[in-house]
Amino acid sequence: MHVVVNAATSVDGKLSSRRREQIEISGPEDFDRMDRLRAAADAVMVGVGTVLADDPHLTLDVEDRRVQRLRNGRPGNPARVVADSRARTPTDARILDDEATTYLLVADIAPDDRVEALEATGGVVLRAGDERVDLAAGFEALESHDVERVMVEGGGEIVFSLFEAGLVDELSLYVGSLVIGGRDAPTLADGEGFVDVDEFPRLELTDVERLDDGVVLHYAV
Numbered sequence: 001m002h003v004v005v006n007a008a009t010s011v012d013g014k015l016s017s018r019r020r021e022q023i024e025i026s027g028p029e030d031f032d033r034m035d036r037l038r039a040a041a042d043a044v045m046v047g048v049g050t051v052l053a054d055d056p057h058l059t060l061d062v063e064d065r066r067v068q069r070l071r072n073g074r075p076g077n078p079a080r081v082v083a084d085s086r087a088r089t090p091t092d093a094r095i096l097d098d099e100a101t102t103y104l105l106v107a108d109i110a111p112d113d114r115v116e117a118l119e120a121t122g123g124v125v126l127r128a129g130d131e132r133v134d135l136a137a138g139f140e141a142l143e144s145h146d147v148e149r150v151m152v153e154g155g156g157e158i159v160f161s162l163f164e165a166g167l168v169d170e171l172s173l174y175v176g177s178l179v180i181g182g183r184d185a186p187t188l189a190d191g192e193g194f195v196d197v198d199e200f201p202r203l204e205l206t207d208v209e210r211l212d213d214g215v216v217l218h219y220a221v
């Protein structure tokens with residue numbers, strides 16, 4: 001599995017405010033870059049925290065990109081993936097509409113009635129992990145559904161877990177020219193955090209580009 005993490009933060013590293021509402025940090029040029037990344041992926045993934053906070057759709061904005069994918073024998077939109085240990089995704093979430101296949105990675109503790117409710121919407125439930133989604137096992141399950149390249153859009157909990165598990169191959173980070181602040185506002189990598197210097201993932205800065213009124217930092221991991 002090739003894993004690309006893409007996100008947008010304020011200059012102080014926040015993905016959103018302490019209210020955890022969706023904030024437009026990117027401008028039109030960066031949203032277009034994000035759409036291009038989606039178009040290149042087999043699947044776009046978020047954690048259930050992002051589904052509950054933002055109710056994202058995770059499909060392509062630019063019709064030409066959908067057409068091009070269809071010409072190449074691929075589904076018009078990339079699949080959507082939610083890491084959702086307890087199957088908390090609401091059945092009326094936008095990611096469960098019929099515009100793309102949606103995979104829900106759940107853990108063994110997910111209640112059967114919730115799993116059945118999600119399956120009834122057409123969502124494909126894949127079990128990976130006991131109490132929390134085992135992301136490596138989840139990616140293996142996705143590979144058996146021909147998902148080889150996944151773009152992860154966040155949020156901070158899932159991004160930290162991916163770094164912790166050594167599963168990230170590339171990171172692109174748009175840093176918008178604003179300060180959000182707040183000790184309880186989500187950051188790019190939340191979770192427990194690393195403590196030992198040896199644990200900190202070291203990234204290779206491969207490119208820097210100016211977009212909108214901000215900058216995109218490209219890293220190989």
Ligand SMILES: NC(=O)C1=CN([C@@H]2O[C@H](COP(=O)(O)OP(=O)(O)OC[C@H]3O[C@@H](n4cnc5c(N)ncnc54)[C@H](OP(=O)(O)O)[C@@H]3O)[C@@H](O)[C@H]2O)C=CC1
Nearest residue numbers: 007008016020047048049050085133154155156157158161
């Ligand atoms: N600016 C940007 O680019 C973006 C901003 N955001 C913002 O981020 C915020 C949401 O981020 P956050 O709250 O961190 O939520 P996440 O989207 O990271 O989801 C976290 C949840 O995922 C579930 N999960 C399942 N398996 C794992 C695992 N192995 N490791 C970690 N989590 C797992 C957990 O719930 P459970 O245990 O129930 O499974 C966890 O609470 C929102 O404010 C949103 O607006 C989000 C995306 C992009």
Ligand SMILES: Nc1nc(O)c(N)c(N[C@@H]2O[C@H](COP(=O)(O)O)[C@@H](O)[C@H]2O)n1
Nearest residue numbers: 007008023024025026056057058059153
């Ligand atoms: N890259 C980026 N820049 C921003 O400024 C953002 N607010 C986000 N947010 C994420 O974008 C997704 C929304 O998807 P849809 O437009 O509904 O398809 C979702 O993952 C947000 O959290 N990203």
